[in-house]
Amino acid sequence: MTRPTALRRYPVLLALCLAALFMVVPFLIVAVNAVKSPAEYSQHGPLSLPHGLYLDGLKDFWQRVDFTRKLVNSTLISGSVALLATVLSVLNAYAIGIGRIRGRTWVLAFFVLANMLPQEALVYPLYYLSKQAGLYDTRLSVIIVFTVIQSAFGTYLLSAVLGQFPREIIEAARIDGANKWQILVRIVVPVSRPTLGVLLVFFFIWTWNEFLLPLVMLISNDNQTVSVALGVLQGQRLMDATMTNAAALLGVLPAIVFFLVFQRTLTRGIAVGAVK
Amino acid sequence: MRVRRDSYALFLLPGVLAFLAVVIVPFLMNTGVSLTDWQGVGSPKWSGLANYRELLHDSEFWASFRHSLFMVVAMAVLPTALGLVLAAALFDYIGKHFGTRIAAVLRACFYLPQVLPVAVAGIVWSWILAPDNGSLNALLKAVGLGSWQQDWLGDPDLALYTVMGVLVWVQLGFPLVVFMAGLGRVDPQLYEAAELDGAGWWRRFRHITLPQIRPEVYVVLTWCTIAALKVFGAVYVLTKGGPGGATDVPSYFSFTTFFEKTQVGYGSAISTVLTVIILALAVLGLKLQNRAEAV
Incomplete structure (x- = not known):
């Protein structure tokens, strides 16, 4: 019986996890940025982690x-x-x-x-x-x-x-x-x-x-x-x-x-x- | 006996009447209007096949159908191919060596974009792909590939491929889930026997996975091709057919002809051509499917 070794197994798992992450990442970026203030967004761009929870943007949009x-x-x-x-x-x-x-x-x-x-x-x-x-x-x-x-x-x-x-x-x-x-x-x-x-x-x-x-x-x-x-x-x-x-x-x-x-x-x- | 059997037809009555009113009559009206010159007000003027003759010489029309072929690649060909490999990998590899739970979680990640309204997917991506301060360009800059930054949706040479990429992301989960379900009914002994004979993953994929789920492959290809020909929401939200018609597709073209140019007769001709193509593909797909299931 030829069984793949653990060394060969993990790269496959890793590749699939990366692919799955790519599918989910857009959702994560959206979620992260929705709680940033406009000032924070324009200063640090879309990739930084938010410094706090800024919900006014969401609230404004909701009402508008x-x-x-x-x-x-x-x-x-x-x-x-x-x-x-x-x-x-x-x-x-x-x-x-x-x-x-x-x-x-x-x-x-x-x-x-x-x-x-x-x-x-x-x-x-x-x-x-x-x-x-x-x-x-x-x-x-x-x-x-x-x-x-x-x-x-x-x-x-x-x-x-x-x-x-x-x-x-x-x-x-x-x-x-x-x-x-x-x-x-x-x-x-x-x-x-x-x-x-x-x-x-x-x-x-x-x-x-x-x-x-x-x-x-x-x-x-x-x-x-x-x-x-x-x-x-x-x-x-x-x-x-x-x-x-x-x-x-x-x-x-x-x-x-x-x-x-x-x-x-x-x-x-x-x-x-x-x-x- | 016959009387008793046919009285079931009464249960079909509401459905048939509703279909006549909402699908059949409008469809016939649309076909009829395609033979007229009509702006949506007043009475339509009979013009025979004039609209169809005009279509033959309309470069916008040909371009929109050419783009449809790209959409078929993005929504049917690529997702089916990727879906097959991913389904086989998740089912026959991850599921076996790491447990079905991990396989199920990964499958859920791939399927997630499918439940998103396509308009919302369009918003998410047009924000990520925005030329200034969009996440993709910011990421490229952050990893030192600043020269790769692009106006992904605004560059006429690039926009179609960008839209294709978004559609692959949207569509991939559907073939994956269908194929994994299909693999679930394949006799596991087939795989075990092949493994005992020393068949590697790729050979098991070619000789067991592919032939066993052929019916599913036809179903998925038919459904996805038809969905690709109908694609509207993604184009409306991402590019509005632009820049300069670079991403125009038949459904969007007929929509603007109906409601912006108000050339209703001409718009009806476009959508009639689209319908004929889709129905022909549907019949072909159903035939292939029946043959695959009969084998």
């Missing part, structure tokens, strides 16, 4: 962009989309995966392709139609659009999972007199809970991170999401270094929180999604 409002908007939009898109995915996948309706392969292909359509091909008509419907610049318009877009992926994933659902359980429930709706709510949904959890988390984070459609649909300050508000500010090139830094940190923090809270669901979910 009304960050609380943006957080509420993002949470409201992403939360509603996660919930509604999961419900829609379950209904679709129930008909395709368990109901095995005729033409299900085509229906599924339709959802897959719809999922791949670039938003660029939908954005102007959606903008136009939402204006006609009086929904332009409302959070509701974004919720409706993303519920549908995300549920395309959900339908695709969940149909494959429900296709493997043990038929005996459903047959048994049917013999006991349960109708289709009862079977869905009392049996299929509880049994599929792990997959539904994955979908909820994914839809929430994906919607939180969306940029193009919210940028077009939500123009007023009061309705903007975190991503759009920060992206627009950056795009206008009006921010100085400390402001950009505060913006970066406030944008990064929610993502880190989601990451820490949902890490296991995320990695498990990606595996399920890719193989199915």
